[in-house]
Amino acid sequence: MTLPGAPHLARSGVELRLDGHPLAALAREHGTPLYVYSRAAMQESAAAYHRALQGRPHLVCYAMKANSSLAVLQTFVEAGCGFDIVSGGELERALAAGAAPDRIVFSGVGKTAAEMAQALRTGVRCFNVESRAELERLSQVAQGVGIRACISLRVNPDVDAGTHPYISTGLKGNKFGVAHGDAVAVYRRAAELPMIDVAGIDCHIGSQITQIAPYLDALDRVLDLVEAVEAAGIPLHHLDLGGGLGITYTDETPPRPDEMVTAMLGRIDARGHGHREILLEPGRSMVGNAGVLLTEVLYLKPGEGAGSKNFCIVDAAMNDLVRPAMYQAWMGIEPCVQRSEVPVTWDVVGPICESGDWLGRERPLAVHAGDVLAVLSAGAYSMAMAGNYNSRPRGAEVLIDGRDVHVIRERESVRSLFANERLLPRKA
Numbered sequence: 001m002t003l004p005g006a007p008h009l010a011r012s013g014v015e016l017r018l019d020g021h022p023l024a025a026l027a028r029e030h031g032t033p034l035y036v037y038s039r040a041a042m043q044e045s046a047a048a049y050h051r052a053l054q055g056r057p058h059l060v061c062y063a064m065k066a067n068s069s070l071a072v073l074q075t076f077v078e079a080g081c082g083f084d085i086v087s088g089g090e091l092e093r094a095l096a097a098g099a100a101p102d103r104i105v106f107s108g109v110g111k112t113a114a115e116m117a118q119a120l121r122t123g124v125r126c127f128n129v130e131s132r133a134e135l136e137r138l139s140q141v142a143q144g145v146g147i148r149a150c151i152s153l154r155v156n157p158d159v160d161a162g163t164h165p166y167i168s169t170g171l172k173g174n175k176f177g178v179a180h181g182d183a184v185a186v187y188r189r190a191a192e193l194p195m196i197d198v199a200g201i202d203c204h205i206g207s208q209i210t211q212i213a214p215y216l217d218a219l220d221r222v223l224d225l226v227e228a229v230e231a232a233g234i235p236l237h238h239l240d241l242g243g244g245l246g247i248t249y250t251d252e253t254p255p256r257p258d259e260m261v262t263a264m265l266g267r268i269d270a271r272g273h274g275h276r277e278i279l280l281e282p283g284r285s286m287v288g289n290a291g292v293l294l295t296e297v298l299y300l301k302p303g304e305g306a307g308s309k310n311f312c313i314v315d316a317a318m319n320d321l322v323r324p325a326m327y328q329a330w331m332g333i334e335p336c337v338q339r340s341e342v343p344v345t346w347d348v349v350g351p352i353c354e355s356g357d358w359l360g361r362e363r364p365l366a367v368h369a370g371d372v373l374a375v376l377s378a379g380a381y382s383m384a385m386a387g388n389y390n391s392r393p394r395g396a397e398v399l400i401d402g403r404d405v406h407v408i409r410e411r412e413s414v415r416s417l418f419a420n421e422r423l424l425p426r427k428a
């Protein structure tokens, strides 16, 4: 029996397995909290995007902020992907994983001059410029280092992606992108600047989008702009249509990548833009359901009396997986070895001293202390957002590749957490 949205995860008998490997055994061997990923699942999601774009010039730029572990990036390099980066740190990571600079696009509202210079010297393919002020800064930096900058403007199409406000990015009130009404003027300015080459147009309207309609609305607005910009005598080569495709956490039914892409290509062709190169920036849909987070049950704390709650205290916390605390996100939680007892309703919480430190609320589970639970769909925005609050070292990561299991990140040591700190000089 496979689990919703995660075809590589299956329960056979009582054991929950990822690509055939029993998760409880991996937890015993590598300890918890432990992130476990399926390489095959990542390869399949990349292939689904490539398949849908077959026969036309395209680049699938994996939005690496979703999961930037080196072996994950390496997997996508080998799968023919480029990268969407949002910082100089991500640029270094991508290069360390073997990415080709000319397959990297640089997004983000707050690129520093130093990051711009670093990216120019590296030879990234394109800057997705998000404001007029950033364009001026990039022009100065390009002149300073003597390297021309290819740009596309990230335009804000002002469409509602129908997702959580914190992960909605294409509305007027968001900090992202150049307003639709200003875009032609900013393109005109870009075309005047001596060291700037206009290459394309970009838009990204949000994350965990589960419908095609917002994509098509945004696309229409973008194509309107393409026509207006070209009418002003500025040719645009590529269309970067962003990322944001949702995944199944519980009962969401997002379109598959190929359905979403095919619908967009249909609209692009119908409007006579089929010759353009297509760039995409998928993140979550490439890795989200390729991974789980394993955590051991430390204590059960049943509530006393009416209205009180039952707490299942586990060894993973909001520092390991912040999505529930930050977005009230619902993530599936499954025992790695199923018990035959009657389930009890538990709030699954971590050890951190914050009431917001929970992984799941009111979950029917048959658990005992010492059992291992799997938090599902934890391949995206999980380890990548992990921190060290409460001086908690970040967990290890393993990547399953067929029969092999590779440790791709060692568990962090506590010593490393304060290795950069200094005590005050001792008084004489």
Ligand SMILES: *Cc1c(COP(=O)(O)O)cnc(C)c1O
Pocket (backbone or CB within 6 Å): 063, 065, 066, 084, 086, 107, 108, 204, 206, 207, 208, 242, 243, 244, 245, 281, 282, 283, 284, 285
């Ligand atoms: C986060 C982000 C993405 C990827 O979003 P997903 O929802 O993970 O697909 C793509 N492009 C930009 C500019 C982003 O900031």
